[in-house]
Amino acid sequence: MRKSVIAKSKKGFTLLELTVSLFLLVILTLLLMLILQTTINTSKRFLDYSNYEYALAHRKILQIYNNSAKVTQEKHYIIMTSKDGMEDVRINFNDNQIYMDKFKNSNDFAGYILLLKHIKGYTLSVEDETIHILIVDKNNHERDMYLKKKDEKTDKEKAKEEKEKEEKARKEKENQENNNKYNKTDNHVEIEKTKPITDNEEGS
Structure with a gap:
């Protein structure tokens, strides 16, 4: 065994x-x-922080966009006007960097924020009232963003329009009252002219 x-x-x-x-x-x-x-x-x-960096930039742009009444594209800018009409934000595509410039009351520069740096290229185009943003980041990743153009009235414009309507209504009311007063005076004069002479008035 x-x-x-x-x-x-x-x-x-x-x-x-x-x-x-x-x-x-x-x-x-x-x-x-x-x-x-x-x-x-x-x-x-x-x-690789490019995904994270782009996500932050994308989120910031969308936040501004959602709070905007007007959105247009000019040259290498995307201009957004806030709903209250008190601030303009310009997404500035400048060489290999993207900035967000802020302006108070459209003219007074208030500062800027760097959104993305070291990008390798970008293109801006508009088709069917939609702004197409194509960004090539530092790692050659292509990033697309689409923003619908806006042309809504800001709160400032609405307030101005409402004030103009009230002013117009006030003037129309004044004119109507003046016309009524004038017509009333004319009618009174006509009545006085056509009033018959009584016997007492003839005797005097």
Whole structure:
């Protein structure tokens, strides 16, 4: 019995056992490679801030856009006027950087914010009342943004229009009252002219 066990151990691995072992080794190697690749990609994403930077810039532009009554594009600017009409914001595409310039009452410069830097290029175009912004970031990623043009009335314009309406209504009312007063006076004069002379008036 002891001799048979020793003899069996000397035979070594069978072909099936070698095949299974090799297959398991290949699977293990592939899993390790996949884990390594995932780790590398994750590290690259953590080290690549372009997605994060663009997301912040995109969010800031949309915040200003949603609070704007007017949005137009001129040359390398996108101009947004706030709903209250008190502030203009210009998205300034300047060479390899994008700024957000702020103006109070359309003329008084109030400061700027750097939105993106080290971009490799950009294009601005308008089609069907929609502004298309294409940005090529520092890692050659193309970023698209679409903004619908706006031409709504600001709160300032609405207040001015309301004031003009009230002033117009007031003047019309005054004119009407003056006309009524004038007509009343004319009617009174006509009545006096056509009033018949009584006997007492003739005797006097």
